[in-house]
Amino acid sequence: MRKTADRIRHAISFEIIGLLIITPAGAWIFNTPMHEIGVVAIVGASIATLWNYLFNLGFDRIMHRRLGHTRKTVRLRVLHACLFEAGLLTVLLPFIAWYLGLTLWQALIMDLSFAGFYLVYTFVFNWIYDVVFPIPDARQAEPAQQG
Numbered sequence: 001m002r003k004t005a006d007r008i009r010h011a012i013s014f015e016i017i018g019l020l021i022i023t024p025a026g027a028w029i030f031n032t033p034m035h036e037i038g039v040v041a042i043v044g045a046s047i048a049t050l051w052n053y054l055f056n057l058g059f060d061r062i063m064h065r066r067l068g069h070t071r072k073t074v075r076l077r078v079l080h081a082c083l084f085e086a087g088l089l090t091v092l093l094p095f096i097a098w099y100l101g102l103t104l105w106q107a108l109i110m111d112l113s114f115a116g117f118y119l120v121y122t123f124v125f126n127w128i129y130d131v132v133f134p135i136p137d138a139r140q141a142e143p144a145q146q147g
Contacts, residue, residue, distance in 0.1 A: 001060060001070060002135060010133075011052040014125055015045040022117060030110060032100070040099060044092050044114070051091070055084050070135055072126075081122040085115045 002010070023041045027034040059080055060070045072080060089111055097107035 001064060006133060007053055007056065010056070010129055011049050013129075014052060014122075015049045017125070018048075018118065018121055019045050021121070022114065025117075026110075026114065029113070036100060040096055043095060043099075044088075047091055048088055048118075051088055052084070055087065059083075072130070077123055077127065080126070081119050084122060085119050088118075089115050 019041055023034065023038050026032070026037040026041065030037065063070050063072075063076070092114075093104065093107055093111050096102065096111050097104050100107070100110075102110065
């Protein structure tokens with residue numbers, strides 16, 4: 001299991017890198033002023049940061065309870081990314097529609113576009129993060145028993 005400091009580093013780095021990519025791309029793709037997309041992106045990132053921490057903690061606890069470890073296969077990474085984005089989509093849709101003055105349908109299209117980006121980004125980021133900051137193996141973390 002990851003420690004709290006590691007989970008915080010994970011969540012913050014995920015959101016900062018994502019913001020640096022999605023804000024200019026979203027403004028360009030949706031022909032919307034950068035500051036408006038920026039507000040949506042920052043509010044979304046703030047909500048997503050909290051959701052990221054809570055979701056990953058819960059997902060890892062369930063994995064550890066059911067499987068006895070938190071190593072993720074490709075299939076589990078896909079499930080992880082899809083569930084994360086579905087939860088976030090549910091929360092952000094009404095905000096996007098309200099703030100940008102869009103219909104729910106227009107907001108859904110925009111939100112699904114952001115979710116599509118973040119679905120791929122989540123998968124790639126988490127995989128790279130696990131390589132750069134591997135989860136300590138509990139067997140290796142314990143000192144060797146001397147007889």
